[in-house]
Amino acid sequence: MNGSTPLAAGGFGATQRRDAWWIEPAITAFVLGGFVVYANWAAFRNRDFSFGPYLSPLYSPNLEHLLGPGVWPSGLPSWFPRSPAFLIMWAPAGFRLTCYYYRKAYYRSFTAHPPACGVSEGNRGYRGETAFPLVLQNLHRYLLYAVLLLLGFQWYDVALGFRFEDGFGVGVGSLVIAGTMALLTGYTLSCHSLRHLAGGKVDCFSCVRFGEARRRLFLGLSRMNEHHMLWAWVSLFSVIFADLYVLLCAKGIWTDLRLL
16 A cells, blocks of 8 residues: 555555554543543442442532422333433533543544544545534533533532531542542633633734733643543542442442541
8 A cells, every 4th residue: 555545445444554553542532432431430420429428520519409390391211210310411521522622532433434533534525514413512512611610619619528416527428529520620610722722813812801811821721621531521420439439338238437
């Protein structure tokens, strides 16, 4: 295969690369697929999502607790579990699904479109993000607003994680929940769309209102954005760990250690 021959002519997987390029998309598919399975299992579980002052991040905020049973629309089939997780998971799930980094990850891992840089996907056409369901990727900026709103309520639940029956205290679970929320916040603040909102369309910061504040915000978010992939993966694993921690404590399998 010479340098003038299009990769598509060689069929799917044709490449001049000599490294094991398929390992990364295979691992990504396994990890992301595992998280999707776990998150759905946790949501359908609909129990053991709280222990003492702790609330699993997959159920935070608990809108059913805040708004009452009337929050559920009428006409739902009897088999559908009234799990509080389903009331809020659509926002963070959609936010990650349309995330600029995750798009690359699952395009390569699940759709092989393309499977890797410099690797042919065959004769498949490409229409950008004008084809359904890719057009849904444009919802990312709006899902960002929903996630930012949820963050406020979730940090309130973090504060409640330090309120025990005998007053203020610190348990291992308090730190687990707070650490998870810090990582989720870092992932959200490193978002490309938020960076663009801060100053992506500004050519002259000194020419706009609050220009210096926006410049500082833009530079700060840009530094976080450089590590967006790291924020994405670490926050993903932290959510699973925090949910498992609360679950094991609720089942009596794990004992929460009170530090203060």
